[in-house]
Amino acid sequence: MLKGWLEALLALIFPQRCPACRQWADSYGWCQACLGRLAKATQVALSIHNLTALDECQAVVDYSGPVRRLIRDMKFRRITRHAERLGRLIDYAVAPGYYEGIDAVVPVPLHADRLRERGFNQTTLIFKPWANRQGLNWLEALERTRETAPQWELSLKERRKNSKGAFAVTRPELISGKSILLVDDILTSGITMNECATVLKQAGAVKVQGLALASGAR
Numbered sequence: 589m590l591k592g593w594l595e596a597l598l599a600l601i602f603p604q605r606c607p608a609c610r611q612w613a614d615s616y617g618w619c620q621a622c623l624g625r626l627a628k629a630t631q632v633a634l635s636i637h638n639l640t641a642l643d644e645c646q647a648v649v650d651y652s653g654p655v656r657r658l659i660r661d662m663k664f665r666r667i668t669r670h671a672e673r674l675g676r677l678i679d680y681a682v683a684p685g686y687y688e689g690i691d692a693v694v695p696v697p698l699h700a701d702r703l704r705e706r707g708f709n710q711t712t713l714i715f716k717p718w719a720n721r722q723g724l725n726w727l728e729a730l731e732r733t734r735e736t737a738p739q740w741e742l743s744l745k746e747r748r749k750n751s752k753g754a755f756a757v758t759r760p761e762l763i764s765g766k767s768i769l770l771v772d773d774i775l776t777s778g779i780t781m782n783e784c785a786t787v788l789k790q791a792g793a794v795k796v797q798g799l800a801l802a803s804g805a806r
């Protein structure tokens with residue numbers, strides 16, 4: 589509580605600087621030039637990557653430079669306040685109403701042990717406020733049934749094996765017959781998202797679109 593007040597007060601006295609160029613930032617936490625340069629939604633080529641369970645997938649920014657730094661700070665140094673600034677990239681890149689007709693936004697989950705250790709799922713901190721701003725229903729309907737090695741440490745073949753059967757739907761009654769938007773912080777090969785989409789389709793989802801904040805991590 590006190591920390592929240594202090595941060596609000598500090599932001600008033602010391603306006604934010606853009607994390608990419610250090611110029612004064614606007615209310616999105618970025619300067620207009622960098623926001624326009626960085627936040628560009630791009631479609632993931634599903635057929636090239638054999639992501640057959642997804643109906644569509646896009647990513648908002650490249651996983652590089654300041655975005656990479658902010659995400660890593662969140663995950664490994666627990667600097668959760670970066671979530672707001674990262675979430676604003678999604679507002680900027682995705683046209684309002686683009687996901688009209690979606691029944692629920694479902695985050696890719698962390699394993700329960702990882703969640704306990706970190707204290708939060710960064711994907712939830714980034715995407716849940718965005719979903720609220722868009723008037724979209726947030727639904728935590730997946731679980732990671734076993735701990736998997738970080739995807740970036742593995743080869744493509746290992747990644748497929750690593751993700752296979754690692755997810756389950758916890759609320760199938762809320763998924764059946766629904767159109768789902770699956771969200772994740774980083775898209776590597778897309779295999780994780782495709783595995784999640786597979787179990788959602790098995791639970792009766794009629795359509796699964798994917799939206800990642802950042803893509804291109806290696």
Ligand SMILES: [Zn+2]
Nearest residue numbers: 606609619622
């Ligand atoms: Zn800038």
